[in-house]
Structures are given as C-alpha cells and as structure tokens.
Amino acid sequence: MDSSDVNPSGTTPTGVPPETPKPLIPRQRRPTPDESAGGSAATGPAPAKAKPAERFWRAGRLEPLPIRPLPEAPPSIHILGPTVFLVALGVGMGESYMWPRLVLIFGPEIRWLFLIGVTLQAVVMLEMSRYAMATGESIFFGAARVFKPLMWFFFVTAILVYIWPGHLSAGASAFERVTGIPWQATAVAGMLLVGVVFTLAKVVYNLLENVLSICIGVLVVGTSVVAAMVGSFADLSSTITGMFHFGYLPEEALSPAWFPIIVGSIAFAGPSGMQQMWYTLHLRDKGAGMGAHVPRIRGLRHAEDQESMPSRGFMFDTSDPDEMRKWKGWRRWVTFDALLLFWGVTMLVTVSFTVLAQASARLDPGVADVIRDGEREAALDAMANSFAAAGSPVFGTVFFCFIALIGLNATLGLFDSFSRGQADMTYYFVPGAKRFSISKLYAFFLWGLIAFGILVLLFGPADGPASILDVLAFLSTFAMGAYCVVLLLVNNITLPRPIRPGIVSNVIIGFAAVFYLGALFYSLFAYGVVVS
Numbered sequence: 001m002d003s004s005d006v007n008p009s010g011t012t013p014t015g016v017p018p019e020t021p022k023p024l025i026p027r028q029r030r031p032t033p034d035e036s037a038g039g040s041a042a043t044g045p046a047p048a049k050a051k052p053a054e055r056f057w058r059a060g061r062l063e064p065l066p067i068r069p070l071p072e073a074p075p076s077i078h079i080l081g082p083t084v085f086l087v088a089l090g091v092g093m094g095e096s097y098m099w100p101r102l103v104l105i106f107g108p109e110i111r112w113l114f115l116i117g118v119t120l121q122a123v124v125m126l127e128m129s130r131y132a133m134a135t136g137e138s139i140f141f142g143a144a145r146v147f148k149p150l151m152w153f154f155f156v157t158a159i160l161v162y163i164w165p166g167h168l169s170a171g172a173s174a175f176e177r178v179t180g181i182p183w184q185a186t187a188v189a190g191m192l193l194v195g196v197v198f199t200l201a202k203v204v205y206n207l208l209e210n211v212l213s214i215c216i217g218v219l220v221v222g223t224s225v226v227a228a229m230v231g232s233f234a235d236l237s238s239t240i241t242g243m244f245h246f247g248y249l250p251e252e253a254l255s256p257a258w259f260p261i262i263v264g265s266i267a268f269a270g271p272s273g274m275q276q277m278w279y280t281l282h283l284r285d286k287g288a289g290m291g292a293h294v295p296r297i298r299g300l301r302h303a304e305d306q307e308s309m310p311s312r313g314f315m316f317d318t319s320d321p322d323e324m325r326k327w328k329g330w331r332r333w334v335t336f337d338a339l340l341l342f343w344g345v346t347m348l349v350t351v352s353f354t355v356l357a358q359a360s361a362r363l364d365p366g367v368a369d370v371i372r373d374g375e376r377e378a379a380l381d382a383m384a385n386s387f388a389a390a391g392s393p394v395f396g397t398v399f400f401c402f403i404a405l406i407g408l409n410a411t412l413g414l415f416d417s418f419s420r421g422q423a424d425m426t427y428y429f430v431p432g433a434k435r436f437s438i439s440k441l442y443a444f445f446l447w448g449l450i451a452f453g454i455l456v457l458l459f460g461p462a463d464g465p466a467s468i469l470d471v472l473a474f475l476s477t478f479a480m481g482a483y484c485v486v487l488l489l490v491n492n493i494t495l496p497r498p499i500r501p502g503i504v505s506n507v508i509i510g511f512a513a514v515f516y517l518g519a520l521f522y523s524l525f526a527y528g529v530v531v532s
C-alpha cells in the first residue's frame with residue numbers, strides 16, 4: 001500500500017485504519033505458555049526483556065545443531081597444526097619403500113602417479129576439514145546424520161585393520177639393526193611407553209602435537225641432508241621431472257605382479273585407510289572452527305577433570321556477514337595446512353627417499369634386483385649398505401634410524417587416532433556409553449589396542465594372520481573410496497548452502513571415489529588379488 005493512500009486522519013480512503021505489520025516470530029520452536037504471556041493491565045507487567053528463542057540448524061535425522069558464534073581464525077601462516085598427525089601417519093613405508101621401489105623398477109617417470117595420489121589426499125583433507133570446522137563434530141558423526149550404518153562400517157573397519165602392530169614392528173626391526181636389541185622387546189616396550197605417556201598426559205592432543213612436530217622435523221631435515229650428501233643433481237632432477245610424465249605406464253606395470261602394488265602405492269601416497277577421517281577429531285581438539293565449543297580429550301589420570309561433552313556439535317549463522325568473514329579465515333588457515341605442511345612435507349620426504357634409492361642403485365646395481373624380488377627387508381638392507389658405501393658407515397645407521405623414526409611416528413599417530421575415533425563413535429552412538437567420560441573410553445580403546453598388540457607380538461605374526469592380510473588390505477583401500485562418497489553426501493546434504501563445497505571440489509572428490517574403488521575392484525577381478 002502506498003503512503004498516498006492514507007488520509008491525514010490515519011485512515012485509508014475506505015475509512016478503515018491501515019494494518020500494522022505483524023512481527024516475525026522465530027520458527028525454531030513454539031513459545032511456552034510462560035514465555036508467551038506478555039503481560040497486560042489484567043495480567044500484570046511484562047518482563048523487562050524476553051529471552052530470544054534459541055536457533056538451530058537441522059542436519060539429518062539426529063539432534064539439530066544449536067547456533068553459536070564462530071571463533072576468530074588464527075593467522076593463516078603457522079608452524080604447528082593438526083596436519084602434523086596426517087604427516088606422521090602418511091610418511092611411512094609408502095614414501096620410504098614403496099615409491100622408491102617403483103622408481104627403481106619403472107624409472108622416475110612413474111612418479112606422476114604419486115603426484116596424483118598425494119594431491120587427491122590434500123583435497124580430501126580440505127573437504128574433511130569443512131564439516132569438522134563448521135560443526136565441531138567428527139566425520140563419523142556426519143556419516144551417522146546421513147545414514148547410521150555408514151558410521152558403523154567405519155567402526156568395524158577400524159577394528160579389523162588397525163589393531164595389528166605392523167608399523168611398530170617395522171620400526172623395531174630397523175632399530176634392532178642399529179642396536180642389536182631384539183625387535184619384539186623394543187616393540188613391547190614402545191607400546192607400553194606410549195600407553196603410559198598418553199595416560200599421564202593432561203591433554204593428549206597438546207603432547208602429541210609437540211612430540212610429532214619434533215619427530216617430523218628431524219625426519220624431514222635428516223633425510224634431506226643425507227639425500228644431498230649421497231645423491232646427485234641428476235638424481236634430484238629426474239625425481240622431480242618424473243612427476244610430470246603424465247600417462248606413462250609401461251606394459252609391465254599392468255601385470256598381476258605389479259598393478260596391485262601400484263594401486264596400493266597410490267592409495268598410500270600420504271595417509272591411507274581411515275587416517276583422513278581421524279583428522280577431523282584432531283581438528284576438534286585443536287579448537288578449529290566450531291570445535292572450540294567442544295572439550296578436549298584428557299589422559300586417564302586427568303579424566304575426572306574432563307568437561308561435560310555436548311550431545312552434538314554446533315553451527316554458526318551463515319547468514320551473518322561477519323560470521324562468514326571468520327569462516328573464510330578458517331578456510332585459509334586449513335588450506336595453508338593442506339598445501340604447505342601436508343602436501344609440501346610429504347612431497348619433500350618422498351623426494352629425499354627417491355633420490356637415496358636412485359643413488360643406491362647407481363652405487364650398487366644389484367639393489368634393483370633385490371627390490372624387484374619383493375623382499376622388503378633385503379631391499380632396505382641394500383639401500384643402507386649403498387648409503388654407507390657412498391661416504392661413511394654411519395650413513396647406514398642413519399638410514400635405519402629414519403625407518404625406526406617412521407615406525408615410531410606412525411605408532412604414536414595410529415594409537416591415538418584409533419582410540420580417539422572409536423571413543424567418539426562409542427560415546428555418541430552406543431547406548432549407555434555416556435555414563436563414562438570420553439577420556440575413559442579413549443583409555444579403554446588405547447589399552448585394549450596395546451594389550452592385543454603385545455599378545456600378537458609375543459605369540460603371533462606381527463602383521464596379523466596371513467590368511468586375512470588380503471582382506472585387511474582390501475578394507476583399508478575400500479575405506480578410502482567409501483569415505484570419499486561419505487564426504488560428498490555429508491558436505492552437500494548436512495551443511496548450509498553458503499558453506500557447501502563448490503563444483504570443482506565435488507568433482508575431484510567424486511573422481512577420487514571412482515579412482516580408488518575402480519582400481520581396487522579391477523585389481524580384484526582382473527588379477528584375483530587386492531592392493532599389496
């Protein structure tokens with residue numbers, strides 16, 4: 001109605017007073033009788049200030065997320081961050097053994113597949129962080145919001161795949177070559193030490209971030225220095241240029257002996273299996289985004305100090321420009337983590353090991369034949385001997401120290417991540433589990449993992465029963481394809497539209513799902529074997 005239609009007397013031309021616009025009432029919930037009693041001459045004075053109705057974001061069929069303010073983002077450029085867990089988990093036998101082995105068999109041109117693998121992992125990391133920082137919930141909780149059986153699949157897969165102490169065994173074996181101490185004794189002592197340290201820690205995350213940062217720093221600097229001393233500029237040049245020979249795939253690479261190994265190597269270019277999913281829990285304990293509203297896990301000794309965990313996460317107001325400004329700041333912060341700290345450090349370590357492998361082959365041509373035979377320990381011995389021959393016997397010792405350090409990094413990261421993930425799913429979705437604090441559930445899974453690992457080390461094969469190794473390898477790589485599908489569903493269904501991923505991110509994650517699952521099932525049905 002235009003203002004010209006109103007008379008000075010305050011009436012319309014028809015003599016009817018103009019309508020007063022009705023105030024908008026929040027639709028999140030209906031006011032209670034006490035709240036709706038506004039007060040009048042008959043009922044008494046109204047309250048001085050009515051409490052505003054709480055607002056929620058509904059995501060899936062689970063409890064809606066209350067709207068809370070998003071904290072200010074820290075500076076984008078930083079040194080420490082939750083990415084150190086992914087680097088610790090990702091820089092393992094794939095970077096130090098699998099890819100150097102492939103280079104010695106097929107040449108450095110095969111490294112274009114590594115470039116694709118680690119780049120896919122970096123994008124996955126960014127998309128995993130999207131949901132975790134927007135809600136303060138893990139990706140497991142997000143999967144349950146879409147379809148609860150999805151979450152239970154990962155719960156069971158984690159138990160089947162990650163209870164075997166394979167990483168610790170490899171590191172302990174390398175340590176035995178340096179010290180002569182039996183690897184079983186070192187591995188058992190290492191597991192007990194990890195359990196005690198995690199139990200005594202006031203906040204587990206803070207301790208691990210500091211320890212792993214030191215270990216990764218030593219590994220990166222150490223391997224770079226040794227590579228510079230042993231390798232040549234030609235080794236470095238061929239290692240780097242080999243990453244850009246896209247499409248190079250010799251006929252032998254498609255054989256039953258090597259194709260499954262190549263698939264596994266691509267999957268393990270960086271963290272493999274469920275390690276990217278556990279990263280969302282480390283983001284929460286770091287206080288990234290809405291994770292700042294969720295208490296952190298404490299060691300068992302300090303479990304009684306554990307603050308009450310909320311029954312769900314939170315959401316910020318995506319219609320508020322200032323909140324979106326802060327959200328963009330958090331996205332810049334995690335992008336720096338993904339591109340420089342994760343992609344860059346992982347790439348640097350594998351470049352160093354590849355240069356070392358090429359140098360060892362040049363100094364001892366027989367090492368290529370040893371690696372071709374698939375004997376991991378013999379291959380590592382040959383590489384260590386070549387390093388020693390290149391300059392000093394100490395190089396061989398240093399090499400095995402690096403392998404032992406890789407095993408330690410992976411063990412620290414895996415023990416914490418497994419316990420953290422299982423405790424999170426148990427606390428929120430197992431009936432009656434909330435009677436215990438999440439810190440106590442963390443300790444339960446941690447010490448259960450340690451006890452099982454010790455039994456396997458003392459009375460069974462360290463890598464797990466041989467009859468189920470193929471099943472475990474299949475589940476680990478299948479989980480990677482599955483979590484890409486889950487990412488697409490969670491981020492595009494449960495998040496508000498302004499913070500959903502763009503078309504480019506969705507296409508890349510969709511490609512990763514097809515790539516992992518397609519290569520895995522092709523290897524299974526074409527060759528009768530899964531990734532190696």
